[in-house]
Amino acid sequence: MIEFQHVHKSFGGAAAVQDLSLKIPKGEFTVLIGGSGSGKSTTLKMINRLVEHDSGRILFQGEEIRSFKPEDIRRRMGYAIQSIGLFPHWTVEKNIATVPELLGWPAARIRDRVTELLELLDLAPATYRSRYPHQLSGGQQQRVGVARALAVDPEVLLMDEPFGALDPVTRSTLQKEMLRIHKTSGKTIVLVTHDIDEALSLATRIVLLQDGQIVQAGSPTELLTHPANDFVTDFVGRSDIGIKLLGLATVASHTRRGETATGDALPAHTSLREALSTFVARACDRLPVVDEHGQALGVLHFADLWHRAA
Numbered sequence: 001m002i003e004f005q006h007v008h009k010s011f012g013g014a015a016a017v018q019d020l021s022l023k024i025p026k027g028e029f030t031v032l033i034g035g036s037g038s039g040k041s042t043t044l045k046m047i048n049r050l051v052e053h054d055s056g057r058i059l060f061q062g063e064e065i066r067s068f069k070p071e072d073i074r075r076r077m078g079y080a081i082q083s084i085g086l087f088p089h090w091t092v093e094k095n096i097a098t099v100p101e102l103l104g105w106p107a108a109r110i111r112d113r114v115t116e117l118l119e120l121l122d123l124a125p126a127t128y129r130s131r132y133p134h135q136l137s138g139g140q141q142q143r144v145g146v147a148r149a150l151a152v153d154p155e156v157l158l159m160d161e162p163f164g165a166l167d168p169v170t171r172s173t174l175q176k177e178m179l180r181i182h183k184t185s186g187k188t189i190v191l192v193t194h195d196i197d198e199a200l201s202l203a204t205r206i207v208l209l210q211d212g213q214i215v216q217a218g219s220p221t222e223l224l225t226h227p228a229n230d231f232v233t234d235f236v237g238r239s240d241i242g243i244k245l246l247g248l249a250t251v252a253s254h255t256r257r258g259e260t261a262t263g264d265a266l267p268a269h270t271s272l273r274e275a276l277s278t279f280v281a282r283a284c285d286r287l288p289v290v291d292e293h294g295q296a297l298g299v300l301h302f303a304d305l306w307h308r309a310a
């Protein structure tokens with residue numbers, strides 16, 4: 001759906017992105033990750049032409065990105081950023097309605113869409129639609145930023161550190177919401193982060209950048225189990241690669257069905273990483289597992305964690 005072919009971008013003679021070639025297929029959740037100054041934001045912004053590339057080609061659905069009108073790009077690609085950029089003197093409703101209004105949607109359609117988006121992001125419409133940004137918490141502002149990016153149901157969602165500067169609980173909640181939105185909408189999402197745990201939990205594909213070049217692109221499991229070099233190993237966390245692998249699998253896939261055990265049960269969608277923590281905290285080697293309806297599913301054995309995790 002989006003393809004970079006040998007793309008270069010320099011600022012004042014210093015290369016920010018060099019010879020970057022990358023395919024982003026439709027429906028993928030691609031996470032661009034790397035250290036500070038590695039070229040993540042520049043790469044993202046070249047997709048919606050906030051930054052123009054110097055050379056090479058960037059294709060969107062087979063056509064050079066420069067051939068699209070900026071307003072078409074704005075309609076087809078939602079954009080959410082860490083600093084949100086909500087207009088302070090506009091209500092939540094008006095902020096979310098920015099692009100629909102630019103596109104001349106009728107007022108009733110805009111109102112319905114705002115209601116739908118606020119509900120999607122767990123902000124009660126009656127309470128929040130007429131508030132101003134300063135009357136919201138940081139997490140709520142981020143949600144409004146995401147709602148605004150989704151307003152005209154774009155084919156692509158571009159997100160630059162959208163959950164930066166949030167406390168871990170809010171961050172984790174919003175990450176889960178993004179996973180749900182991705183799962184239900186099948187949207188193509190490109191997200192920038194410097195947080196490897198965020199990348200591992202969200203991405204279907206991780207693209208690790210260093211000095212404006214791709215060091216490795218692959219699934220979270222590939223990066224953890226087949227790192228291209230020492231830089232990748234260090235970046236993904238040399239000392240806790242095993243724990244991170246456990247974070248990629250759920251209890252459901254490791255449960256011995258039909259067995260029974262006593263004690264508080266784990267929901268089947270719990271990650272094996274959390275399960276390991278529960279085993280240690282409870283000093284036990286078996287945990288009962290329940291499905292999403294709270295019905296007994298089986299038992300997770302401590303021995304099965306490492307046995308089958310990779």
Ligand SMILES: Nc1ncnc2c1ncn2[C@@H]1O[C@H](COP(=O)(O)OP(=O)(O)OP(=O)(O)O)[C@@H](O)[C@H]1O
Binds near residue numbers: 012043
């Ligand atoms: N508008 C600009 N003018 C000049 N230099 C820029 C500009 N934007 C980015 N750069 C430079 O390009 C390089 C890559 O920047 P970029 O913002 O893409 O990195 P990043 O990986 O997103 O970093 P961070 O995680 O710190 O946000 C950096 O050296 C940066 O200083």
